[in-house]
Amino acid sequence: MAGILSYGAYIPYYRLPRNVISKAWGQRGGSGEKAVANYDEDSITMSVAAGIDCLKGTDPKTVDALFMATTTAPYKERQNSTIVATALDLRRETRNADFANCLRAGTIAMLSANDAVNANSVKNVLVTAADMRMGGASGENEQAFGDGSAALLLGHGKVAVEIEGSYTLSDDLADNWRAHDDIFVRSWEDRFGLDEGYMKIPVEAASGVMKKYNLAPKDFAKACFYGPHGRRHSDLGRKMGFDAEQIQGPLLDMVGNTGAALPLMVLVAALEEATAGDRILLVSYGNGSDAIVLRVTGEIENIRNRRGIKNHLGIKRTLDSYERYLRWRGMVSLEAAARPERPPTSMSALWREHNTAIPLYGVKCKKCGTPQMFYNLDSTRSRICIECKAKDEFEPYRFADKGGKIVTFSQDYLSLSQDPPNTLTVVDFEGGGRGSFEMTDRDPAECKVGMPVEMTFRKMFFDRGIHNYFWKCKPARD
Amino acid sequence: MPGSIKDRVAVVGMGCTKFGERWDAGAGDLLVEAAFEAFEDAGIEPKDIQAAWVGTSRGTTGMTLSEPLRLPTIPVTRVENACATASEAFRNGCYAVAAGIYDMVLAIGVEKLKDSGVSGTGGGPSSAGHLLQAVQSGPGAFALLATSYFARYGLNVDEGKHMLARVSWKSHKNGASNRNAHFQKEISLDMILNAPIIAWPLGLYDCCGVTDGSAAAIITTPEIAKKMRKDPVYVKALQIATSPRDGKYSTKYDYTHVEATVRAAQAAYREADITKPREEISMAEVHDCFSISEAVIMEDLGFSPRGKARDDIESGFFDIDGKLPVQPDGGLKSFGHPIGASGLRMIYEMYLQLQGKADKVLNAGMPSRQIDSPRLGLTHNLGFGPEGPVAFVGILGLEGA
Numbered sequence: 001m002a003g004i005l006s007y008g009a010y011i012p013y014y015r016l017p018r019n020v021i022s023k024a025w026g027q028r029g030g031s032g033e034k035a036v037a038n039y040d041e042d043s044i045t046m047s048v049a050a051g052i053d054c055l056k057g058t059d060p061k062t063v064d065a066l067f068m069a070t071t072t073a074p075y076k077e078r079q080n081s082t083i084v085a086t087a088l089d090l091r092r093e094t095r096n097a098d099f100a101n102c103l104r105a106g107t108i109a110m111l112s113a114n115d116a117v118n119a120n121s122v123k124n125v126l127v128t129a130a131d132m133r134m135g136g137a138s139g140e141n142e143q144a145f146g147d148g149s150a151a152l153l154l155g156h157g158k159v160a161v162e163i164e165g166s167y168t169l170s171d172d173l174a175d176n177w178r179a180h181d182d183i184f185v186r187s188w189e190d191r192f193g194l195d196e197g198y199m200k201i202p203v204e205a206a207s208g209v210m211k212k213y214n215l216a217p218k219d220f221a222k223a224c225f226y227g228p229h230g231r232r233h234s235d236l237g238r239k240m241g242f243d244a245e246q247i248q249g250p251l252l253d254m255v256g257n258t259g260a261a262l263p264l265m266v267l268v269a270a271l272e273e274a275t276a277g278d279r280i281l282l283v284s285y286g287n288g289s290d291a292i293v294l295r296v297t298g299e300i301e302n303i304r305n306r307r308g309i310k311n312h313l314g315i316k317r318t319l320d321s322y323e324r325y326l327r328w329r330g331m332v333s334l335e336a337a338a339r340p341e342r343p344p345t346s347m348s349a350l351w352r353e354h355n356t357a358i359p360l361y362g363v364k365c366k367k368c369g370t371p372q373m374f375y376n377l378d379s380t381r382s383r384i385c386i387e388c389k390a391k392d393e394f395e396p397y398r399f400a401d402k403g404g405k406i407v408t409f410s411q412d413y414l415s416l417s418q419d420p421p422n423t424l425t426v427v428d429f430e431g432g433g434r435g436s437f438e439m440t441d442r443d444p445a446e447c448k449v450g451m452p453v454e455m456t457f458r459k460m461f462f463d464r465g466i467h468n469y470f471w472k473c474k475p476a477r478d
Numbered sequence: 479m480p481g482s483i484k485d486r487v488a489v490v491g492m493g494c495t496k497f498g499e500r501w502d503a504g505a506g507d508l509l510v511e512a513a514f515e516a517f518e519d520a521g522i523e524p525k526d527i528q529a530a531w532v533g534t535s536r537g538t539t540g541m542t543l544s545e546p547l548r549l550p551t552i553p554v555t556r557v558e559n560a561c562a563t564a565s566e567a568f569r570n571g572c573y574a575v576a577a578g579i580y581d582m583v584l585a586i587g588v589e590k591l592k593d594s595g596v597s598g599t600g601g602g603p604s605s606a607g608h609l610l611q612a613v614q615s616g617p618g619a620f621a622l623l624a625t626s627y628f629a630r631y632g633l634n635v636d637e638g639k640h641m642l643a644r645v646s647w648k649s650h651k652n653g654a655s656n657r658n659a660h661f662q663k664e665i666s667l668d669m670i671l672n673a674p675i676i677a678w679p680l681g682l683y684d685c686c687g688v689t690d691g692s693a694a695a696i697i698t699t700p701e702i703a704k705k706m707r708k709d710p711v712y713v714k715a716l717q718i719a720t721s722p723r724d725g726k727y728s729t730k731y732d733y734t735h736v737e738a739t740v741r742a743a744q745a746a747y748r749e750a751d752i753t754k755p756r757e758e759i760s761m762a763e764v765h766d767c768f769s770i771s772e773a774v775i776m777e778d779l780g781f782s783p784r785g786k787a788r789d790d791i792e793s794g795f796f797d798i799d800g801k802l803p804v805q806p807d808g809g810l811k812s813f814g815h816p817i818g819a820s821g822l823r824m825i826y827e828m829y830l831q832l833q834g835k836a837d838k839v840l841n842a843g844m845p846s847r848q849i850d851s852p853r854l855g856l857t858h859n860l861g862f863g864p865e866g867p868v869a870f871v872g873i874l875g876l877e878g879a
Contacts, residue, residue: 338597357610374727377611386724408626408733411678412618414598421678424612426622426865428729436726436865438612444678449629460610470610 002117003159004294005124006303008053008151009268010046011255011312012037013441013474014319018143024322025138034256036319037132037147039328039418040440040458040472043070044080046149046261047128048087048457052401053307054126054151060088063153064122065095067113069105069129069260071178073098074459074467083469084128087457089359089398095122103176103226103286105129105260106150111290113154114163124155131259136184137331144228145185146256150264160299161271161280163292167209170288173197198228198285199236205289206240206281213293217241221278221296224248224266226285228257240283254313260286267294269309274300307478315477317443328419339416345466349378356380360455360471362433363394371397371433399455402429403476406451411444418461427453427473441474452476482749486576488703488710489695489874491520494826494839497691497814498660505537505590506546508692512819513547513586516694521706527696528580529553533567533587534818535560543586558818560861561765562718562870563587564693565821569716569870571697581702586694587823589816599688599817611726617677617685617768619863624679624770626733631785639679641788642769643670646683646811648797649766653808655844660687660814662841684769689814693822695829700877709833714854715746715873725865738869739778739860746871747780752854755780759802759873760852761831763824765860766809775858776804779871803849806831807839821859821870828855828874853879 014037018030037046047068055063066088068081081096090096095116099109106129113125130149135141154163175193176185187193202225210216217223223242227233227250237247248270251262258265263284270280276298284290319325326332355361357380362373368388375382384391404427411421423439425447439447440458453473460468493515495508503511509532517524529552532543540554559566564587571585591599599616612618628638647667653659665683673681703710719742725731743755752758764779766772776787781802782795790796796804807813807827810820830836832855836848859870 338595340594340596353610370728372727374611376723380610386722386728387730408622408629410618410621410625410680411675412615412621413674414615414676415613415618417613422612422614422618424614424618424622424677426726426733432729434727434729434731436611449625468610472612 001162002114002154002156003163004152004161005155005159006054006058006153007268007271007308008050008306009265009308009312010049010053010149011035011309012041012147013315013317014038015316016319016322016325020320020322021143030143032253034146035148036325036328038440040460042074042459042467043072043130043132044074044083044469045457045459046130046132046147047084050130050149050151051084051088051126051128054153055088056306058153060090063090063094063124063126065097065116065125066090067097067099067109067125067127069099069109069127070131071101071103071105071260072132073100086354086358087469103260104284104288104290106264107282107284107290107292110152110154110292111166117154117156124153127152127154129261129264131261133259134184134329137326141185141187144257146258148255148258148265149261150268152264158299160297160303162295162297164295165209165213166290166292167205167212168288168290169201169205169208171201172287173201194232198232199239202236202283202285202289203239205291206283209291209293215293219279220246220281221274222246222248222270223281223283224263224270225283226263227252251309265309271296271300272308272310276300311478337416342461342463345463345468353380357470359398360400361396361398364397365390366393366395371429371431373399373433373435399429399433399435400471402431404429404453404473406447406449406453407434408449409439409447423447425473438472439474440472446475483572483576483716484714484750485700485712487572487697488700488712489829490698490703490706490710491516491522491696492694492826492829493519494658494693494823495691496658497689497816497823499592500690501592503690505534505542505588508590508690509543509546509586509588512692512694513584516584516696520696522582522696525550526582527552527584528582529574530584530586531555531557531567531570533557533563533821534589535563536590559718560868561767561817562821562859562861562868563818565857565859565870565872566718568695568822568825569718572713572716575697575699581699583697584694585697585822586692587819587821588692589818590690591688591816592690614863615677617680620768620771621677621680623733623774623864627770627774630734635679639671641773641791642684643667644791645766645769645772646670649805649809649811652798652806653812655841655847656807656813656839657841658839659808659812660689661812680768680770686767686810687812687814689816691814691816691819691823693819693826695822695825709876711829711832711874712877713872714750714875715871717742717745717749717871719869721866721868723866731865733864735774736778736860736864736867736869738867739775739858742869742871743779746873750873756802758854759856760854761803761806761828761849762856762858763807763809763827764804764858766805766811767815767860771860772804775860779856779858798847798849806836806847806849821857824857825872825874828857831855832874832876
C-alpha cells in the first residue's frame with residue numbers, strides 16, 4: 001500500500017494582524033493575524049520551501065515526479081511544477097504535473113500521486129500545495145486569506161502514514177471563483193456558500209468515505225479539514241460527527257485560509273503530534289469534496305525532525321504596516337523611482353544557467369578543491385578556477401543546502417528594490433565558497449558581520465512577463 | 479619584462495570644462511570646450527593633432543570625438559575602462575608617442591551623465607539583464623568595504639563615520655576654492671554626519687557627485703615639448719590593473735583593501751623609481767567615489783600604514799596644508815565624477831600644481847590653492863567595485879623629478 005514517507009510545510013515569516021487591516025479601513029474588529037508572503041515569494045517559492053523541508057534525508061535525485069497544487073500559479077503557460085522540481089534538484093526524467101484551479105488541488109494531487117505509485121508508474125511522488133490568494137482591499141477575503149504551503153512525499157515501503165482509501169464528490173458549485181483575468185477571488189453571498197456548499201458537501205463526502213470503508217467518527221483520532229472561517233469550521237466538524245478534541249486546529253486564526261494548501265497544512269500539523277495507530281480523516285472542499293482515510297504507522301517517529309507547522313508558527317515577525325502589504329502585493333500604483341530601467345531578461349541566457357542557478361549549484365575544482373559559485377554577475381557556470389586557474393576541471397557542488405556566515409553587508413537605499421532598502425550581503429559558506437546575495441526576511445537593524453544565514457529560493461523580480469527566480473540568504477533562526 | 483614610460487613623453491597643454499549639471503551642454507559641447515582649452519594652452523591648432531583617444535563609458539566609436547570637433551579623418555579610438563577610462567585614453571596616447579608612431583596626440587575624456595533622468599549612476603552592469611545577484615548601486619558596492627573595515631579595525635559606528643566625514647569635509651573645503659568644481663561649498667562635519675543614509679553606513683555626503691564634464695591633454699615627445707614651453711609636465715608612470723573579479727566569489731578577499739590599487743601602485747612606483755611613496759609623493763588625486771574608498775586607498779597606495787589611515791585622516795595629514803595633500807581640487811567628491819573624464823581631470827590638477835598655476839582656477843576671494851613646489855603628483859582611479867575593479871595609478875612630475 002502506498003503512503004506518506006515524509007512531510008514538510010512552510011509559513012511565511014511576516015504576520016499581518018487583522019486589526020491593522022481593519023484600522024486602515026475604519027472598520028471594527030479583526031482578530032488574530034494572517035501569514036503574508038514577502039514581496040519576493042509566490043506559490044512556486046513557497047512550494048520549494050515546503051519541498052526542502054519534506055525532502056530532508058531524501059536524495060532529490062531519487063524522486064520520480066513532482067505534483068504541484070495551487071490556484072495561484074505564477075504562469076498559465078509554462079510548467080510551474082518543473083520550476084519547483086529544478087530548484088529542488090530533481091532529475092530531468094520526472095513526471096511533473098501542475099494541479100490547478102481548484103481549492104481541492106492539494107488532495108487531488110495527493111490522490112493522483114497515490115494512484116501513480118500504486119500503479120507502479122513511478123516509485124514515488126513529491127506533492128506540494130501552496131497558495132497566495134488575494135482578496136480585494138477592505139473586504140472579508142483580504143482579512144481571511146493567508147499564505148503558506150505543505151509537501152508530502154508519497155511512495156512505497158516504510159511509509160509513516162498509510163493511505164487507506166478515499167471518496168470524492170465533484171460539484172460545480174461556485175461559491176468562490178476567479179475567471180481567467182481576475183486577480184481577486186470573487187465570492188457569492190456567504191449564506192449561499194455555507195448553506196449549499198461548505199456545510200453540506202464535505203459532510204456528504206465524510207459520511208460517504210466512512211460508509212465505503214465501514215468506519216464511524218469515533219474511529220478517527222483526528223479530523224483535518226478545510227475551513228473558510230474558524231466558527232464555521234468547528235460547526236462543520238460537529239456536523240460530521242466529531243468531538244472538539246478530534247478536530248485538528250485549522251490554523252485560520254494565526255495563519256489564515258491558505259486555499260489549496262490548507263488541508264495539507266492542517267494534516268502536517270496533525271502528523272507532528274500523531275502516534276502509531278492513529279487514523280486520520282482528511283477532507284478538502286472546493287467544487288466538491290475529497291475525503292481521504294489515513295493511518296499512522298510507527299515510522300512516524302523517524303520523520304519528526306521537520307520544520308513543519310509547529311516550528312514555523314513560532315518563527316515570525318509582525319508586519320505592522322498595511323501599506324507595506326499593499327506595496328508587496330502591487331495593489332497600489334507607486335511612483336516610479338528615478339532609477340534606470342532593467343535591461344531585458346534573456347530567456348536563452350536563463351536556460352543556459354538553469355541547471356546551476358535554479359538549484360543553486362556551483363562547482364568544486366578537482367585540482368585544488370576550492371568550492372566556487374559564480375563566474376560573473378550573470379552566470380553560475382565557471383570555466384577557470386578562481387584559485388588555481390585550472391580550466392574546465394570541475395565537479396558539481398551544491399550550495400543551496402549549506403549554511404553560511406555574513407562577511408559584510410550594506411543597506412542600499414539607492415538600488416532598485418520593491419521594498420527598500422536592499423540588504424546586500426557577501427556570504428562565506430560552510431565547507432568553502434563565497435557568494436553575494438540579497439538578504440530577505442530580516443529587519444535591517446539585525447544585520448551583523450558574522451551572523452549565520454541559510455539560503456532561500458525567491459523571486460528576484462518580475463519583468464516583461466518573466467518571473468526571475470534565484471536564491472537569497474536569510475537569518476538562520478532555528 | 480615590461481619597460482618604463484618614465485620621461486619618455488610630456489604633456490604640453492591641458493583643458494578642463496566646468497564640471498556640474500551642465501544642462502547647457504551635450505557631450506559634443508563638452509569635448510569642444512576641453513579640447514580647445516588644451517589647444518590654446520599648448521599653442522597648437524586642431525590640425526596639428528595626428529591621432530586621438532577619446533574616453534567615455536557612453537557613445538560609440540572614435541567618432542564620439544571626430545564628429546563634434548570635425549577632425550580631418552585622423553585616427554581616433556574610443557576607449558573604456560570604467561572609472562579609469564580617461565586615464566586609459568591618456569595611457570594609450572602616451573604609448574603611441576613613446577612608440578615613436580606619432581609626435582602630437584590628443585587624449586580626452588568626457589561624460590554626459592545628466593541626460594539620463596535617473597538618480598545616481600546607471601543600473602547593474604549586466605549585459606544579459608537576468609542579473610541573479612543582489613542589485614548593487616555604486617554606493618552599495620563600496621558600503622560593503624566600510625562595514626568590514628569598521629569591523630576589522632574595531633571602529634564603532636560613530637568612530638567610523640567620523641573618519642569618513644573628515645575625508646569629505648576636507649574635499650569640500652578644497653572644492654570651495656575651485657571655480658570649475660561641481661560643488662563649491664564648504665560643508666560642516668555635523669551636516670555630513672547627519673545626512674540621510676544612501677547605503678549604510680554611507681550617507682549623502684560620503685558619495686561623490688554625479689556630474690557632466692570633460693578634460694583633455696596634448697601629449698608629445700620631450701624634445702618637442704621643450705621647444706614649446708619651459709614647463710612641460712613629464713609622465714613618470716602609467717599602470718592599469720584589471721581584477722579577475724573574484725572578490726565576491728573567493729573567501730580569500732578580506733573586503734578591507736583593494737588589491738588592484740595595491741598592484742597598480744607597486745608597478746607605478748617601480749616604473750618611476752619610487753621607494754617611499756609617503757615621503758616622495760608631493761600630492762595626489764585619488765578615486766574618492768565614496769569617502770571609504772579614499773580612506774582605504776591611502777593604505778593601498780602605501781601613504782598610510784595598513785589599518786592606520788584613520789590617524790592620518792583625522793590629524794590633517796592629507797589636508798591641503800598637510801604633509802601630503804590629497805584632492806587639492808576637491809576630488810570626485812566636490813569636483814564631481816563624470817566617469818569618462820575624471821582620470822584626465824586629476825591629471826589636469828597635477829599639471830596645474832606642478833606648473834605653479836593652480837590659482838588659475840581659484841575662486842575669487844579664496845586663499846591660494848597652490849601647493850608649495852610640488853615634485854611628484856600621483857593620480858589614481860578605481861572603477862566598478864572593491865571586490866573586482868579596474869585600477870589606474872599614474873605619476874607626473876617636472877623634468878628631473
